[in-house]
Amino acid sequence: MTRLLWLDYLAALRERKTWIAAAMLVYAVLAIPLLLADPPPHVREAIAAWFHDADPFAVFMFVWIDLVMNKVVAFVPVILASGVVLRERDTGVLGLLAAKPLTLSRYFVVRTASTCAVMLTLYAATQLLGAAWFPGRVAGFRPGTFLAAMSLHAFAAVFATALAATVTVAVGRRGAGALVALMLLGLLVGLALVGFYQPDWYAMTLANPLTLGALAMRDLEHLSPSLLLPPMLALAGLTAVTIAIGAWVVRKVEA
Amino acid sequence: MSASAITVEGLGKRFGAVQAVDDVNFSVERGEIFGFMGHNGAGKTTTLRMLLGLTRPTRGKATVLGHDVTLATLEVRRAAGYLPASYALPPDMTAREFLQYVAAMFAIPPATARARGEDLLRRFGLEGAADRKLRGFSTGMTQKVGLAQALINEPQVLFLDEPTSGLDPLGRHELLEHLRGLSQQGVTIVFSSHILSDVETLCRRVAAMHHARLIACGEIAALKREHGAATMDELYLNLVRRQAS
Numbered sequence: 001m002t003r004l005l006w007l008d009y010l011a012a013l014r015e016r017k018t019w020i021a022a023a024m025l026v027y028a029v030l031a032i033p034l035l036l037a038d039p040p041p042h043v044r045e046a047i048a049a050w051f052h053d054a055d056p057f058a059v060f061m062f063v064w065i066d067l068v069m070n071k072v073v074a075f076v077p078v079i080l081a082s083g084v085v086l087r088e089r090d091t092g093v094l095g096l097l098a099a100k101p102l103t104l105s106r107y108f109v110v111r112t113a114s115t116c117a118v119m120l121t122l123y124a125a126t127q128l129l130g131a132a133w134f135p136g137r138v139a140g141f142r143p144g145t146f147l148a149a150m151s152l153h154a155f156a157a158v159f160a161t162a163l164a165a166t167v168t169v170a171v172g173r174r175g176a177g178a179l180v181a182l183m184l185l186g187l188l189v190g191l192a193l194v195g196f197y198q199p200d201w202y203a204m205t206l207a208n209p210l211t212l213g214a215l216a217m218r219d220l221e222h223l224s225p226s227l228l229l230p231p232m233l234a235l236a237g238l239t240a241v242t243i244a245i246g247a248w249v250v251r252k253v254e255a
Numbered sequence: 256m257s258a259s260a261i262t263v264e265g266l267g268k269r270f271g272a273v274q275a276v277d278d279v280n281f282s283v284e285r286g287e288i289f290g291f292m293g294h295n296g297a298g299k300t301t302t303l304r305m306l307l308g309l310t311r312p313t314r315g316k317a318t319v320l321g322h323d324v325t326l327a328t329l330e331v332r333r334a335a336g337y338l339p340a341s342y343a344l345p346p347d348m349t350a351r352e353f354l355q356y357v358a359a360m361f362a363i364p365p366a367t368a369r370a371r372g373e374d375l376l377r378r379f380g381l382e383g384a385a386d387r388k389l390r391g392f393s394t395g396m397t398q399k400v401g402l403a404q405a406l407i408n409e410p411q412v413l414f415l416d417e418p419t420s421g422l423d424p425l426g427r428h429e430l431l432e433h434l435r436g437l438s439q440q441g442v443t444i445v446f447s448s449h450i451l452s453d454v455e456t457l458c459r460r461v462a463a464m465h466h467a468r469l470i471a472c473g474e475i476a477a478l479k480r481e482h483g484a485a486t487m488d489e490l491y492l493n494l495v496r497r498q499a500s
Contacts, residue, residue, distance in 0.1 A: 008356070011352065015347050095341060096404060100332055
């Protein structure tokens with residue numbers, strides 16, 4: 001299983017769609033400091049009200065997490081994961097692979113896990129590139145805080161990838177499945193920061209996995225393992241459950 | 256140990272209102288190349304898929320190397336190779352990568368997998384194209400990679416569904432030679448085809464299917480004598496006509 005996972009990961013890394021996703025992420029890293037050079041006053045004021053802070057670094061983190069990486073989390077997992085098993089079925093590759101001593105459920109787990117690993121690789125590379133590029137270009141940039149906050153958000157990205165794969169096999173058709181996954185992730189992303197805007201709803205929004213991924217925004221000044229680990233564990237658990245559901249659902253797919 | 260590599264007893268498959276396979280019985284001896292002939296839609300592919308556990312029978316029983324195909328599916332697949340009639344190769348992988356990928360599905364240790372992969376690439380004359388993306392492969396080359404992936408686990412039983420269709424005469428000849436060589440090494444081969452000359456070239460015994468039912472099973476020479484046929488085409492037509500009447 002481990003070797004198959006590794007070979008599948010390498011194959012997925014070489015796919016064209018992975019390189020398209022990588023190009024999108026590199027563009028985001030390079031472009032954001034330029035776009036953020038002079039945010040409009042109403043944006044600064046809104047962020048100060050929501051996060052009790054108008055620190056330029058807090059403004060940057062809000063923009064980076066909610067306006068950039070959350071959008072990435074809505075799109076890139078769909079691009080990477082919406083073909084898992086179904087693309088092999090539609091192209092005829094599954095006709096060969098299904099006759100091997102590996103159940104379709106296990107094959108789904110391998111494909112989804114390797115796609116999650118690809119997502120994580122792209123995500124981590126983006127944050128490391130950002131940590132190298134942003135200092136000096138973003139006022140008050142703190143690489144340690146940035147990487148700590150984004151390491152939590154990475155778990156949300158992995159969860160989104162597992163969700164896209166599972167939703168697509170549940171729908172049973174690639175195009176329709178990708179659309180449903182995109183709508184679902186779009187909804188979760190759209191509601192991710194509602195608890196920050198409306199503190200009364202905060203507890204309720206913790207049911208949203210993408211809110212868990214953005215929890216670092218609550219207290220950027222005092223990020224600690226005790227703040228980051230619980231949502232990380234919750235997201236890891238949700239990812240495992242989501243993959244397990246996909247593995248159960250995929251049994252209906254006929255090779 | 257049973258002399259039969261494959262036994263099929265009363266096997267049937269119904270898809271809704273369509274009876275795809277109906278009460279099929281036959282057995283294949285170890286090391287034999289067994290022909291499976293019939294028109295398109297006769298039920299050959301569904302029978303092969305049931306033998307590999309890819310489709311669940313609605314009635315009957317089948318074993319491959321003593322393993323029940325519905326109860327010990329993974330054991331059957333571990334010992335079998337399969338080349339379906341219709342398939343595609345992953346376009347972004349190279350031939351070498353794909354063989355390693357398939358070997359990993361059998362949990363073959365990497366060093367062994369590499370050695371077997373290189374041997375198969377050499378055997379099928381694919382060394383020069385081993386690092387090219389599969390998307391650019393011709394029909395003949397695709398079929399060679401398809402056969403190579405079916406052999407990566409050194410199977411004891413090989414199921415081949417229309418393996419020669421789409422191949423030019425040279426490619427067909429080479430493929431049939433390979434299969435003969437495998438048979439001499441003790442591999443049991445089920446060779447399904449509607450190209451009857453290939454069946455005759457390769458097999459001693461055949462089963463003929465028509466409209467989901469097995470209409471004949473036995474040695475080719477005996478069947479020809481029994482049905483007064485000089486050629487395989489004539490034999491098959493006589494069998495079908497007798498069935499119709």
